[in-house]
Amino acid sequence: MSQLTTIQDENLPIWLPRLAGNKGPRFLQIADALQAAVVGGSLKPGDRLPPQRLLAAQLDVDLTTITRAYDEARRRNLLEGRGARGTYVAAPKVELTAILDLSMNTPPPPDGVDFDDMLKQGLSQVLMRADNELLMTYHLGGGSDSDRKAGAKWLAPMFGHLDARQLVVCPGAQAAIAALILALTEPGDVILAEPTSYPGLRAAATQFGRHIIAVEADKHGMVPEMLEQACRRHKPGLVYLNPTLQNPTAITIPERRRKELAGIAKRCNVRIVEDDPYWLLADAPPPPIATLAPEQVVYISTLSKCLTPGLRVAFVLIRDPQERERFLVALRSFALMVAPLTAALATQWILDGSADGLMEGVRNEARLRHRMARDILAGRYSGLGDGLHVWLELPAYWPPSQLARAADREGIAVTPAEAFATGSVSVNAIRISLGSIKDRGRLQAGLQRLSHLLARRPESFSAAVV
Secondary structure: OOOEEEEEEOOEEEEEEOOOOOOOOHHHHHHHHHHHHHHHOOOOOOOEOOOHHHHHHHHOOOHHHHHHHHHHHHHOOOEEEOHHHOEEEOOOOOOOOOOEEOOOOOOOOOOOOOHHHHHHHHHHHHHHHOOHHHHOOOOOOOOOHHHHHHHHHHHHHHHOOOOHHHEEEEOOHHHHHHHHHHHHOOOOOEEEEOOEOOHHHHHHHHHOOOEEEEOOEEOOEEOHHHHHHHHHHHOOOEEEEOOOOOOOOOOOOOHHHHHHHHHHHHHHOOEEEEEOOOHHHOOOOOOOHHHOOOOOEEEEEEOOOOOOOOOOOEEEEOOOHHHHHHHHHHHHOOOOOOOHHHHHHHHHHHHHOHHHHHHHHHHHHHHHHHHHHHHHHHHHOOOOOOOOEEEEEOOOOOOHHHHHHHHHHOOEEOEEHHHHEOOOOOOOEEEEEOOOOOOHHHHHHHHHHHHHHHHOOOOOOOOOOO
16 A cells, blocks of 8 residues: 655645556546545545646656546546546445345456556547447448457457458447347247256247257256256257356366367257357356367356446357358347447457457456455355355255245345246255446455354244235
8 A cells, every 4th residue: 555645735735645657547646545534534525626737846747647546546446536526536426226136247447557548548439430330330340450450459369360251240249139030940940958058048949939958967066967868858049158168157068078068069950059259258168169179169158247237248169151141130030230340449459469458457356356355255155266156055945946036135136047948947045246346345244244144043023914
């Protein structure tokens, strides 16, 4: 933490850090010093801060540095502007809802990454280099050449060199899944999936009149023998797999089983949709199934789980040109294009390396949060130490839906196993997402509250109806 010096000017306290060149950007050092003063009580709500020019002169930095420091402090809810009267320490922010959301699978905010600055810099580069008219008009064809080249670079860790022409840029993985169902199956067709699977698959399949049939899975994922039996019996239109850090079980299918599943897809001539949003977050994941059976597998990778949900960009690898065209036709029926500005920002970040830096920060933060969950949940934790979620098996006395309702009364949101069920198999578990609570302290409080809830049995009572 920066050392602070108090200087009095016209009876106004000014907290100045001793700026150091080896402690990160100067504007962040100033913002951190302000935060430390507020937390320590040296600066109190209502205290007036010095004018930016005065502070810039006293710290011997340019005005832009102070402006960025004040902007960062406002983002942290430390400061508030009062027009011509100046800038003041803000009153503590009142949380109108005390809910601790452990239900939404989103990337955690990485420590040490200035996301606001990254966003501003990325958009600045986009606006400087792109034709603004092209950013505000219709685009067809599943992404520009630059967007597809960015997609090829994003997928290089999984596939090595790729022909960018085989990629389609989509507005998120859910849109890609829906378009694949429309393009590669007919009404009434069967889609095979694991007994617990991504709820968006079921939503799209039901909407389009397709039927999901669950195939038995074990601790290594879908059982090959059961898949082959189901393929021969049901003649499915598609097999859906989420093979790396599966949502919700967090299982990663090992390489040997991936080869077996790929072999069955070839023998039975069935398409696999490999939805793989977490591959880049996993520790030494096996090769994608799409590398083992390239002609049988359509591969989806989204930026929403590795970077930020606001980037509604997914890359879909479809090697067959006729299937790719059918996919594009289906996609355009409900999602004409990725928002060009969003696609351009994603492309900029991937090509200039910003995306890699952000993803590394997300990966490190996720692993830190897994360690926190392991320490707090002790013997109940069954995670693998990476990814965005934990599949928590419950004690026999806690049915998942009842636990979720009890957690809600405690101010915690979790997702019960029923939300992921594709068949009638009953699993006594909940999914806990570790990224949706921004502040680690609040995440720790939520996990501790959940641990205490799990340790006690459900209460039996009759509530009055009012």
